[in-house]
Amino acid sequence: QVHLVESGGGLVQAGGSLRLSCAASGRTFSTYTMGWFRQAPGKEREFVAAINPRGAFAGYADSVKGRFTISRDNTKTTVYLQMNSLKPEDTAIYYCGRHQRELYYTRDRSDFGSWGQGTQVTVSS
Secondary structure (H helix, E strand, O other), X not given: OOOEEEEOOEEEEOOOOXXXXXXXXXXXXXXXXXXXXXXXXXXXXXXXXXXXXXXXOEEEOOOOOOOEEEEEEOOOOEEEEEEOOOOHHHOEEXXXXXXXXXXXXXXXXXXXXXOOOOEEEEEEO
């Protein structure tokens, strides 16, 4: 079992930056892919970024590629999402999740669980 807590959201102007953090409890952090997803009002939760257990490989949604960077620190059991050049369409609640299968890497929302409570990101134009 793992407990995830997101932080770092807020209100920012278009073009600004935010850094989200997701702190995980429990010992089984370093052997799981971690992912960031987001959900805007009236829309389904969508993939943003994922990083494999050792942090050697990461994948991104096309909409954030080149602007967002996912990273992790396994010694701190924390995963981060650095968001630059933010746009109003990035406004959403951002959630981190842990992959449900140890050592696997996928980007499908259905493969992730143990969701945190989310952190609101609002980008004004």
